[in-house]
Amino acid sequence: MSFELRGRARRLGDDINTDYIIASTRKRDTLDTAVLQRYLLETVDPAFATSVRAGDIIVAGRNFGCGSAMEIAATVILAAGINVVVAQSFARTFYRNAINNGLIPVVCDTGAIKEGDAIAVRLIGGASNVHVEALELTFVGAPLPAIMLEILNAGGLAPYMRANAGFLDSVSGPP
Amino acid sequence: MSPQTISEKILSAHIGHDVYAGDVIICPVDRVIGTDASSPMTIDYFEQMGGATLFDPAKVMFAFDHYAPAVTESTRGFHARVREFAGRFGAELHDEGSGISFQRAAELGRVLPGDVVIGADSHTVTCGALNLFAIGVGSSDLAAAMITGKIWLRVPESIKVVITGRLIAGVSAKDVALQLVREIGAEGADYQTLEFHGEGIASLSMDDRLVLCNLAVEAGAKAAIFPCDAITREYLEPRSSKLGASVGADADARYSGIVAVDLSAMTPRVALPHAPTNVVPIEQAIGTPVQMVFIGTCTGGRVNDFHDALRVLELAGRSIFPGVQLVLTPASREVADILDSDGTFARFRAMGATITATGCGACCGTSGVIPGDNVNVLSTANRNFKARMGNASANIYLASPIACAAAAAAGYIVDPRSIMTARTAN
Ligand code: SF4
Numbered sequence A: 001m002s003f004e005l006r007g008r009a010r011r012l013g014d015d016i017n018t019d020y021i022i023a024s025t026r027k028r029d030t031l032d033t034a035v036l037q038r039y040l041l042e043t044v045d046p047a048f049a050t051s052v053r054a055g056d057i058i059v060a061g062r063n064f065g066c067g068s069a070m071e072i073a074a075t076v077i078l079a080a081g082i083n084v085v086v087a088q089s090f091a092r093t094f095y096r097n098a099i100n101n102g103l104i105p106v107v108c109d110t111g112a113i114k115e116g117d118a119i120a121v122r123l124i125g126g127a128s129n130v131h132v133e134a135l136e137l138t139f140v141g142a143p144l145p146a147i148m149l150e151i152l153n154a155g156g157l158a159p160y161m162r163a164n165a166g167f168l169d170s171v172s173g174p175p
Numbered sequence B: 001m002s003p004q005t006i007s008e009k010i011l012s013a014h015i016g017h018d019v020y021a022g023d024v025i026i027c028p029v030d031r032v033i034g035t036d037a038s039s040p041m042t043i044d045y046f047e048q049m050g051g052a053t054l055f056d057p058a059k060v061m062f063a064f065d066h067y068a069p070a071v072t073e074s075t076r077g078f079h080a081r082v083r084e085f086a087g088r089f090g091a092e093l094h095d096e097g098s099g100i101s102f103q104r105a106a107e108l109g110r111v112l113p114g115d116v117v118i119g120a121d122s123h124t125v126t127c128g129a130l131n132l133f134a135i136g137v138g139s140s141d142l143a144a145a146m147i148t149g150k151i152w153l154r155v156p157e158s159i160k161v162v163i164t165g166r167l168i169a170g171v172s173a174k175d176v177a178l179q180l181v182r183e184i185g186a187e188g189a190d191y192q193t194l195e196f197h198g199e200g201i202a203s204l205s206m207d208d209r210l211v212l213c214n215l216a217v218e219a220g221a222k223a224a225i226f227p228c229d230a231i232t233r234e235y236l237e238p239r240s241s242k243l244g245a246s247v248g249a250d251a252d253a254r255y256s257g258i259v260a261v262d263l264s265a266m267t268p269r270v271a272l273p274h275a276p277t278n279v280v281p282i283e284q285a286i287g288t289p290v291q292m293v294f295i296g297t298c299t300g301g302r303v304n305d306f307h308d309a310l311r312v313l314e315l316a317g318r319s320i321f322p323g324v325q326l327v328l329t330p331a332s333r334e335v336a337d338i339l340d341s342d343g344t345f346a347r348f349r350a351m352g353a354t355i356t357a358t359g360c361g362a363c364c365g366t367s368g369v370i371p372g373d374n375v376n377v378l379s380t381a382n383r384n385f386k387a388r389m390g391n392a393s394a395n396i397y398l399a400s401p402i403a404c405a406a407a408a409a410a411g412y413i414v415d416p417r418s419i420m421t422a423r424t425a426n
Helices: A024-028 A034-040 A072-081 A090-098 A146-154 A155-165 B006-015 B038-046 B073-089 B101-107 B122-130 B139-148 B173-184 B198-203 B204-217 B230-236 B302-316 B333-341 B343-348 B401-410 B417-425
Strands: A002-011 A059-060 A083-089 A104-107 A118-123 A127-132 A137-140 B024-028 B031-035 B062-065 B092-094 B114-120 B133-136 B148-153 B158-164 B192-198 B224-226 B259-264 B269-271 B280-282 B294-295 B325-329 B376-379 B395-398
Touching: A002 A083, A002 A137, A024 A034, A024 B073, A024 B224, A034 B417, A059 A118, A059 B122, A072 A090, A083 A118, A090 A104, A090 A155, A090 B139, A104 A118, A104 B139, A104 B343, A127 B294, A146 A155, A155 B024, B006 B024, B006 B133, B024 B062, B024 B417, B031 B038, B031 B101, B031 B139, B038 B073, B038 B139, B062 B101, B062 B395, B073 B092, B101 B122, B101 B173, B114 B122, B114 B139, B122 B133, B122 B204, B122 B224, B122 B230, B122 B294, B122 B376, B139 B148, B173 B204, B173 B259, B173 B280, B192 B204, B204 B230, B204 B401, B204 B417, B280 B417, B294 B302, B302 B333, B302 B343, B302 B401, B302 B417, B325 B343, B333 B395, B401 B417
Parallel strands: A002 A059, A059 A083, A083 A104, B031 B062, B031 B114, B062 B092, B114 B133, B158 B192, B158 B259, B192 B224, B294 B325, B294 B376, B376 B395
Antiparallel strands: A002 A118, A118 A127, A127 A137, B024 B148, B269 B280, B269 B395
16 A cells, blocks of 8 residues: 555644543444544544544544544544544554554654644555655654555455455564 | 463464464454444444354353443444344343443353453453453454454563552552553553562452453553462352463563562552543542542442442441432442342442442443533542543542542542541541
8 A cells, every 4th residue: 555645734632532532422322423523522622523624634642542442433533534643652442443444543753743734644565654844854654564554455454354254364574 | 482471372372373472463262242332333344344144153242331221212222233133143142231241251251261352342451350361452353353253463562560568458459550550651551461470469359350450451551461370260160160271471471561569558549630540649639529429330340349338438437428429330230239139239328329220330421320510520430531421521530449438428538548547446
């Protein structure tokens, strides 16, 4: 998988848990992500959902997606038109859920990126980098493990499973 | 063969050759657990994956806990869908009133030493108290495992937690767990296993161990594992005809870090709003008024927890402070049955406590009591994120069942040791 995606950085802080991405109480009422995206990140910023534009890129600090393993946190972000989350680090359950749904998680140093910055995220095979136009700086992302790349290439875990009728036995490469 | 941690040993045994931290594997699983909160999406993914059967219906179980009782049309719909699915494919279903998914799995002997267990609930990790490798996953990983009986995993590094000493009166495993989360940090154990060791663990009951494994998630841990000992076997014997394959670590196994915990030196702790890592000695929170006290959840809703809380309330004069709402939610039917038959609940009820249906209760605002505006809640739960209990203006503090009971009696946060030592001295 190779692509370049340009977008506007939507800046968030550290330890954004999945309940903050979408509240358990909202998820109780419906699993329709078209409805739920109206409440995206409401606990952190009530104006976020209305200001989000398709193609925006979430840029967060450490431990993005901690807390509950609820997968809807990843799919609501996708429903809002956000296809990439760049963070200093991710909680493991969110990271898996993102990959499994084709939401691309990029781990890199995000400290210098500000709200509204125009950024470009490039993925070339398992390698990634994030270019910040205003700073004329490029941050190198951590490589994706082979199995995750295979799942992303397939478009997520469901298409991967359908295409391969299960897991491919050959698991390659270092994580 | 190089020396191995418990996680490395369990995962090696499952795939048939030696694996070490960092290896990526496709691993067979022994138990797959879904909840009412995660399973509706699991069924969606199952269908999208073209699932036609479960890899082994006897190894798949569902439990209704987050939405029990189902008080909305939406949750009744989720339940109906999961009931139908479980019935159609022959999986075990624990309906409303049974209890929290992985708590039921442990109580019913569905998870055994040496097992690999996955559950679509982050706190599935709790089961590691029984000397097994249990991790939380999302709905899609669960669906893939229901079809194939497998999950892809990166073999985790392990942090060795060495426990010495014994807890003193007024201090409990919850205090130890909160302090561990603070010391390790919200992501300090990310992608890793907390592996418990040391002579101090012999003094920790199974309920204590479940609490320590439960809160490991709040430090980002992928798994948390206790060794198998007499306490493990005593817990399992009445619950299962099999005792599993106990697994210990090799003497020279490699750890990514070592954390020392002296139980004797531990004192009561409180996590302040709005993060479970925001932990301070209770002295720094004394005097904080509370209007709601919640004893329950997969962290603090077991038999020991209610016994501890009752003892404190009785020492404090058998009454709840006027204006404090004390809400009790047993984690499972087994817990509720024991507390009904030994009179614990009757004594709580006589003091005016509200005892709710078993399950997650007020923990994440989906089926229990919702705190009122600007209310301070002291809770035995594991998460105190803003709005977690369904009201963003409530302030959630986390503490042990002992400290929660002491606050219910006083009307504000107090050091429970003051109640326990003052009364014992009389
Ligand atoms: S009690 Fe709370 S933390 Fe535990 S499983 Fe239920 S909602 Fe999750």
